[in-house]
Amino acid sequence: MTTAAPVKTKYEAVIGLETHCQLNTKTKIFSPISTEFGAPPNTNVSPICLGYPGVLPVLNEKVLEYAVKAGLALNCQIAPYSKFDRKQYFYPDLPKNYQISQYDLPIAEHGWLEIELVQDDEPIRKKIGITRLHMEEDAGKLVHAGSDRLSGSTHSLVDFNRAGVPLLEIVSEPDIRTGEEAAEYGQELRRIVRYLGISDGNMQEGSLRCDVNISVRPVGQTEFGTKVEIKNMNSFSAIQKAIDYEIERQIKCLEDNKPIFQETRLWEEGSQKTISMRSKEGSSDYRYFPEPDLPPIEVSPEQLEQWKSELPELPAEKRHRYEEQFGLSAYDARVLTDDRTTTEYFEAAIALDADPKQVANWVMGDIAAYLNSEKLTITEIALKPAILAELVQLIEKGTISGKIAKEILPELLTTEIESLEKFVESKGMTQISDTGELEKMIDELLAENPDKVEKFRNGKTKLQGFFVGQIMKKTSGRADPKLTNQLLGKKLKG
Amino acid sequence: MIDREQVHKVAHLARLDLTADEEAAFTKQLSSILEYFEQLSELDTENVPPTTRAIELSNVARPDQLQPTVSHDELLKEAPAQEDDFFRVPQILND
Known part of the structure; x- marks a missing residue:
């Protein structure tokens, strides 16, 4: 005879996050043009961001500094030799038909960050591996005309203001197991970039964008299940809810012996569901090759030391210190360091x-x-x-x-x-802690209320509260409450 | 060197619509270009470390400062189609 284990404990989810973080530099990654959010369409553009012929992209030195600092803050190894590559794909938000990104030699690799979940005021800590962190340029924005969606639109309009805005892409190891852990990972990443002062981390404006890779497998199985990508979450709670939804959906597929497709799904905030997005054939054939217009990057040990010395105390270190040094609870430390x-x-x-x-x-x-x-x-x-x-x-x-x-x-x-x-x-607000002064007031009060004093002495001791209240009223709350209570107690007992 | 199927695939990735005749012609031409480059593999590179570029240059960067650029109108004007302040592109289809 067997008892069926609850369905949820029979499976575990394997989750990894891919995060794009917009850097708050004044100018774009490869052109000296403003990155300001919300400018009129196509005003923050230059021949470089538009990929006009004959232009030469030049790396913004702040982007490199911010990428290295983020890599250090995420406990990564900083590459002594790094380069940019062209990632080819066709979409009208990409003016050059390739994105300048980093492929096989990213600026930072092999790091981790610590997440902390507070349960019953006990911190539960877990390290989430960081596979890699690299620099790349953002794409433009499309407005679809004739329909509010891509399907059904007659043509599209492109705003390239965002094209060339610097991004860090941060890829986690598949170490995350729940929606809650994923949301906490995202929040910790946001705290870190904000502490570093390299990004505003605003999810609504798209400064921080998280895509989730998720699969489900029976507990104890070492191979991964079929991986599904989820996009379109614009808050941490949406990330958590999308993952929780997806875990349930995938478990149900396994239980019902239905196939799970390797696909991209979109989180729909309205219906609180993920829906399948048609997959693009051959979309993963990016044919990367080294960007010939940008020379490689070599971070010297001296430069690395300099940037390391400029790092602030980071949120995880602060949380530990607040608990140890000030005796604050895990919850308080977390709120204060947010x-x-x-x-x-x-x-x-x-x-x-x-x-x-x-x-x-x-x-x-x-x-x-x-x-x-x-x-x-x-x-x-x-x-x-x-x-x-x-x-x-x-x-x-x-x-x-x-x-x-x-x-x-x-x-x-x-x-x-x-x-x-x-x-x-x-303002005359200092506390009255003078015993003589308080006693005088108490005597007056008791003389004014002989009936209540009588009742008190006959056992209605709750009346002490009334007397305290009267003294507070007379002093506009300035009487030392502890001392007043003490003196009153003595006087009332006679 | 390169077969017809590969040419078809690359054309698709580049969103080029080739006729059957063009596919055949490009297969031949691309093969001859690749063969020409193949001469490089005759060199012995056993003891030559790999590199990503031919010129010894690294760390070219600029300060994070705004510079004047070409006007927005002039840049828009160069595009095949515009609408108001936007670049206009044809209907985008999912594959």
Whole structure:
């Protein structure tokens, strides 16, 4: 007798990602023309991007620097000798009928990046191999006329503004097993390029584009199943959903003994499905050959050392350090390091000796909520790290209460001030922690409410809350709550 | 050197529509060109390291700075067909 294993645990998915990342250089990869997004059609073009006869492409030195830095950040080996190749294919978005790319000698190979998934506040870490990273030029954009789709259009219009914009193509090893891991891989890659300052990583505008290769096989089988490519995901959640959908679809094919075709499928956001795209016959016959117009690239050991020394602390290192050095949870470390401006803000505040956990709570709590609702970034608010540090310290010293701090925060977020201590003093917001002063107020309050004091003494001890509330009201929230509670308790018991 | 089938395939990849006569003629011509190049393999290259180019040159790069270029109108004008600010291309068919 056998019990059937749940279908999903009988299979595993093998997933690899191919990511195209637009670099944020001022000019294109091989021509000194602007890369600005959203310019009127065909204004950012030159004879080089259009492939007119007799032109000579020359490599933008920033593209090489950014590619090497990305390669280093992804723990790759940087090629001492690298070259460009022509990849031939016909499509009207490609003016030369070939794309200048890199084939057998890419600038970087054999790297890895670490992804971290947080489960029950425990970080689960996994290394995903990076097969290669290379430089290439982007293609133009097509507008299909007479129909909103290619099929049914009478002709097409081409905008070459994007043609020649520098791209890094980053190919992962098939080390990914789930949609969640794939989405996290994409996000980590985006964090890395943003930390390096080499790309805005914007998926909606197409600065970061991920294609997925996925196959499914029975657990324990070493050969791969039939590989399917999925395209057209423009968010990380779409990547996750497309993969989850595709895993289920492929398992169902295997269970039903139906064939899985090697094909390209498109993710449809509307129906939340992948649909088959007709495959192009002979499309993989790219007939690469060395680009004769571009000499090879030799990165000297000195140059490599220089670029290595310019790398910032990367997100994975920061996450580890925040957990170890500041005792932050894996979740908090992840949120704080998600973007570079937030970590810089956080680090500027704790550099002034403010408690890291408290600073983290403000940054991820009230400040994040405000940034979200106002659609601002942390560098755009009036509250500077130094004032936040002071806020945390004044609460710790008991100069102001946590309640007052929350009350004044909205003003601090919009008004720049020099010193928080002077600000709270001038507003009369400092906490009342003087025992004599508080006792006097409590005595007055008890005298005003003899009936409630009587009830308290007869066992209705919940009334202590009422008295605390009254003191807070009298002091506009300035009374030290702990001390007030303590003194009240003593007085009420008589 | 090259057979008719290969010529047909390469023509297809280059989106060239050849007649049967052209295919036959190009098969002959391309074969003779390839044979001519084949003379190079008579050389002994046993101890010659492979290279990707003939000139000893590497690391030619330019700074990331904008340079003036030909006007957009002049560039568009050279194309066989335009529409507004776009290059116009014939209907694209999936194979």
